[in-house]
Ligand SMILES: NC(=O)C1=CN([C@@H]2O[C@H](COP(=O)(O)OP(=O)(O)OC[C@H]3O[C@@H](n4cnc5c(N)ncnc54)[C@H](OP(=O)(O)O)[C@@H]3O)[C@@H](O)[C@H]2O)C=CC1
């Protein structure tokens with residue numbers, strides 16, 4: 001008999017077909033995105049779950065007594081209560097690696113767009129406001145040969161660093177809890193403490209996972225350390241930044257601008273002050289959103305799910321749970 005799995009989101013055809021071959025599949029039918037409360041009602045006898053971002057905590061797990069695996073279709077997995085999963089011996093997986101290049105491209109796009117004011121100037125031209133003699137009003141900031149400080153030099157950070165240093169001849173500094181001597185050598189990185197990184201970088205890119213330690217890692221004190229002509233880019237999770245502090249930093253011109261893919265509340269409210277600022281470039285959490293990469297992520301999540309249910313070791317068990325399942 002095929003194992004029953006509950007799929008809490010839409011999937012590309014390839015991944016749905018693969019899952020149908022190996023599992024009996026039930027799907028969330030909407031309307032809208034599933035919530036944790038709805039998932040608790042739906043999980044029933046399922047042995048596996050496939051989710052993106054839905055909070056998975058004790059109440060959801062308790063509602064599914066047969067659960068053996070939760071496959072998260074994303075690299076970040078801050079939606080998972082790892083302790084509750086561990087206590088119930090339920091394995092959890094995520095989808096790292098397959099999206100690294102795509103997310104790194106998006107980080108560079110945000111950086112360039114913010115520095116050179118691309119969306120703002122696009123709006124200006126389309127509104128018919130381009131006039132002769134306004135040249136100086138359109139100036140942006142150089143990217144090449146500047147210092148990029150990356151907080152969270154992991155899989156994606158390294159790919160951004162390669163683009164920035166080889167493509168734009170930037171000087172790349174990073175801050176992690178642990179140094180990475182091999183990556184320093186290979187990519188020509190400079191390691192520095194957080195304060196030094198913030199006070200010396202022209203662009204600060206946040207790429208840590210969201211954990212209790214990184215929640216509000218960027219607060220007033222951190223924005224105050226940044227240079228006045230520096231730009232802040234966030235591609236990690238919204239809650240790594242205290243948004244009120246970011247708004248203040250931008251309003252009071254402690255920093256020159258920001259490029260954001262993620263927010264404390266998503267979708268961000270239409271009346272959020274960040275959306276009224278010309279020196280902020282805003283994207284709707286689309287770091288990995290290309291057709292090819294979303295297929296690869298879905299296939300990776302589906303394979304992790306099937307492997308776990310058929311007694312093979314899933315490739316991408318979340319690091320904190322690996323010691324218990326490998
Ligand atoms: N916007 C989007 O669409 C996407 C966003 N993401 C986000 O990006 C995050 C990073 O992804 P990825 O590169 O694959 O993850 P990795 O785990 O490979 O890298 C994360 C890095 O952050 C560092 N880090 C962790 N905690 C801290 C801390 N407290 N202080 C400083 N550094 C820290 C780690 O180093 P160390 O342990 O040594 O500190 C590690 O090098 C994901 O968790 C996700 O939230 C990912 C994909 C798409």
Ligand SMILES: O=CC(=O)O
Pocket residue numbers: 073074075076077099287288
């Ligand atoms: O935010 C996206 C992810 O994959 O993590």
